[in-house]
Amino acid sequence: MERIIETVLSIEELEEIKDKVxxxxxxxxxxxxxxxxxxxVILIKGSSEEVRKFLDRLKLARAGG
Incomplete structure (x- = not known):
């Protein structure tokens, strides 16, 4: 699965979130x-489950969770 998102976060910050989850x-x-x-503009590639897991954690991180 591939998803494209737009974010103010840097690649380094996204990699940190990926590693944490x-x-x-x-x-x-x-x-x-x-x-x-x-x-x-970021492309996220992986299995559906893994992409969803990352995006769910990204939403929490942006909400202050």
Missing amino acids: GANVEIVLVGRREGKIPLN
């Missing part, structure tokens, strides 16, 4: 969107 996913910087708030 133990998700077996690949994180690739695809590009950047410039605007008021610059966003990194």
